[in-house]
Amino acid sequence: MSDEAVHERLWPNADGTAVPYRVFTDQGVFDREQERIFRGRTWSFLALQAEIPETGDYKSTFIGDTPVVVVRQKDGEPAAWVNRCIHRGAKVCRHNRGKVRNFTCVYHQWQYGLDGKLLGVPFRKGLKGMSGMPDDFDMKDHRLPPLRVESYGGLIFGTFSSDVESLSDYLGPEMRPWIDRVFHKPVKFIGTLRQRMKSNWKLYFENVKDPYHGHLLHLFHNSFNIGRPNMDVESALDQRHGMHSAIVAVKTEKSKDTSIYQENTVSTFQDDATLQDMEVVRMREEFELPVTNQIQSIFPSLVVQQIHNSLAARQIVPTGPGEFELVFHLFGYEDDDDELRDMRLLQANLIGPAGYISMEDGEATELVQAAVSPTGTDASSMMLMGHGAPEGHRSLITEELLRAFWRGYRDIMED
Amino acid sequence: MSLSPRLYDRLLVEEFHADYVACLNELRLDEWPEFFTEDGQYGLWSRENWDADLPVPMFLCRNRRQMMDRITSYREANIYPDHWNRHLISATRIVESSADAIVAASNYAVLQTRQDGESFVYQTGRCHDRFDRTGDQLLLRERTMIYDTMAVRTLFVLPV
Numbered sequence: 001m002s003d004e005a006v007h008e009r010l011w012p013n014a015d016g017t018a019v020p021y022r023v024f025t026d027q028g029v030f031d032r033e034q035e036r037i038f039r040g041r042t043w044s045f046l047a048l049q050a051e052i053p054e055t056g057d058y059k060s061t062f063i064g065d066t067p068v069v070v071v072r073q074k075d076g077e078p079a080a081w082v083n084r085c086i087h088r089g090a091k092v093c094r095h096n097r098g099k100v101r102n103f104t105c106v107y108h109q110w111q112y113g114l115d116g117k118l119l120g121v122p123f124r125k126g127l128k129g130m131s132g133m134p135d136d137f138d139m140k141d142h143r144l145p146p147l148r149v150e151s152y153g154g155l156i157f158g159t160f161s162s163d164v165e166s167l168s169d170y171l172g173p174e175m176r177p178w179i180d181r182v183f184h185k186p187v188k189f190i191g192t193l194r195q196r197m198k199s200n201w202k203l204y205f206e207n208v209k210d211p212y213h214g215h216l217l218h219l220f221h222n223s224f225n226i227g228r229p230n231m232d233v234e235s236a237l238d239q240r241h242g243m244h245s246a247i248v249a250v251k252t253e254k255s256k257d258t259s260i261y262q263e264n265t266v267s268t269f270q271d272d273a274t275l276q277d278m279e280v281v282r283m284r285e286e287f288e289l290p291v292t293n294q295i296q297s298i299f300p301s302l303v304v305q306q307i308h309n310s311l312a313a314r315q316i317v318p319t320g321p322g323e324f325e326l327v328f329h330l331f332g333y334e335d336d337d338d339e340l341r342d343m344r345l346l347q348a349n350l351i352g353p354a355g356y357i358s359m360e361d362g363e364a365t366e367l368v369q370a371a372v373s374p375t376g377t378d379a380s381s382m383m384l385m386g387h388g389a390p391e392g393h394r395s396l397i398t399e400e401l402l403r404a405f406w407r408g409y410r411d412i413m414e415d
Numbered sequence: 416m417s418l419s420p421r422l423y424d425r426l427l428v429e430e431f432h433a434d435y436v437a438c439l440n441e442l443r444l445d446e447w448p449e450f451f452t453e454d455g456q457y458g459l460w461s462r463e464n465w466d467a468d469l470p471v472p473m474f475l476c477r478n479r480r481q482m483m484d485r486i487t488s489y490r491e492a493n494i495y496p497d498h499w500n501r502h503l504i505s506a507t508r509i510v511e512s513s514a515d516a517i518v519a520a521s522n523y524a525v526l527q528t529r530q531d532g533e534s535f536v537y538q539t540g541r542c543h544d545r546f547d548r549t550g551d552q553l554l555l556r557e558r559t560m561i562y563d564t565m566a567v568r569t570l571f572v573l574p575v
């Protein structure tokens with residue numbers, strides 16, 4: 001078979017309506033993603049500014065499968081470097097988070113500054129005049145591989161690329177206002193939730209770009225009469241490569257209408273179920289725009305979430321073709337009053353691994369992974385909802401954001 | 416021979432654990448909130464957050480009604496894989512005891528089995544319990560579970 005024929009079979013359509021399942025299972029694809037996406041011309045989420053407020057505060061994390069550390073420097077700016085000793089490759093920083101003056105690799109105690117510069121090598125001059133490092137070894141020439149680091153809002157990003165555009169341009173004019181909305185004042189980090197899925201990281205990206213599944217898979221709102229699919233929904237797509245997007249639902253009066261479900265006989269709708277204690281879904285209006293849900297995905301590693309008063313930066317860490325970790329960084333604002341602080345803690349029940357309205361997502365991605373994994377599968381998906389519809393961005397019933405994502409993905413991976 | 420009050424308390428708490436665990440193992444979920452006082456609190460925190468004084472829970476019910484709501488939601492709304500949890504609670508220690516209250520700490524593990532028939536360690540951690548006591552009758556005023564298994568496998572459905 002010619003290269004073209006293989007390619008044809010892999011990507012049956014160029015318009016993003018069909019995605020070969022192989023991209024979810026293949027180790028070669030995964031390796032190429034590490035090179036082209038995660039170590040390529042993209043910006044990845046590293047931390048909230050509020051997670052490392054003071055000099056020496058650090059956090060270990062990953063960009064793709066590469067371990068990195070992000071550290072607050074003496075000048076107040078964050079910096080990041082690859083967490084791999086330049087001597088013989090040991091992990092230099094062994095803790096998830098903490099505060100230090102400098103870093104020491106435990107293997108042979110090479111020492112590094114907060115900025116990753118090499119500060120010390122034991123027995124560099126040898127012992128009693130014997131051996132040691134060669135005379136021309138100069139510590140100033142060596143350091144842990146640095147990343148480019150930039151911040152936007154309360155978010156710190158890093159990249160391995162020296163020529164990718166600035167972070168602000170990378171986010172683009174369509175995405176920035178939605179980030180600004182959530183990060184409109186200083187935030188306070190309130191904790192982490194971690195979830196490990198046995199599925200491909202892109203299935204999660206599909207999930208957060210898919211408003212169509214929302215009220216069909218997640219029945220919590222419908223079952224308890226809390227929200228309706230005909231609330232005003234807007235989606236925004238970045239126009240440069242189509243990889244970032246935001247889905248935003250705004251409360252309206254007409255959203256009390258349930259008839260759409262009855263007409264379409266959605267099996268899961270229950271008109272009579274009620275919650276005994278509505279506190280978990282009580283929302284305090286705290287933004288100018290009365291948004292109940294905002295799910296914004298910033299390719300390749302971040303989802304910014306506002307669900308009622310629950311705010312989080314969700315980080316996607318792929319660990320293999322069939323496995324990823326989802327890390328929720330939850331936050332509030334520094335000036336939250338006691339009641340709001342309490343509400344955010346209770347509303348943590350809505351999201352994360354036990355989330356009333358999110359627990360199904362992990363399971364859904366695993367259902368796909370399980371069915372597309374058998375070797376020899378050269379089938380692909382079919383994403384036609386709202387294809388060609390001009391008003392797609394004002395509807396829940398569309399897969400346009402997914403198609404845009406896959407077109408962009410294909411361009412990065414294939415060119 | 417009579418038991419020391421301390422051992423007696425421990426037996427009471429261990430008996431309570433046995434009943435609690437049986438209720439969950441047997442999926443008698445409607446009965447689960449009845450192990451708590453009306454305004455009893457049930458919450459799970461990752462060890463990571465707990466040790467760093469970060470207040471975010473993974474799961475939190477501040478009263479019995481919120482517990483019932485979880486159960487209603489599992490029945491009416493949430494979608495999750497069929498699974499069975501087997502709960503083990505051990506090494507219970509009495510931290511404080513008085514005529515009307517007991518504070519105790521224990522270790523716990525939850526083994527989970529899904530449809531494929533394979534069992535795995537779903538979660539391990541410790542629980543800190545505050546009981547209201549009326550004679551030999553105990554009710555949880557507060558159960559705080561701190562789990563070591565930081566990265567939750569896929570999802571957290573049933574209370575542990």
Ligand code: FES
Binds near residue numbers: 089
């Ligand atoms: S590997 Fe780090 S000091 Fe040797």
Ligand SMILES: [Fe+2]
Binds near residue numbers: 207213218357358
């Ligand atoms: Fe979802």
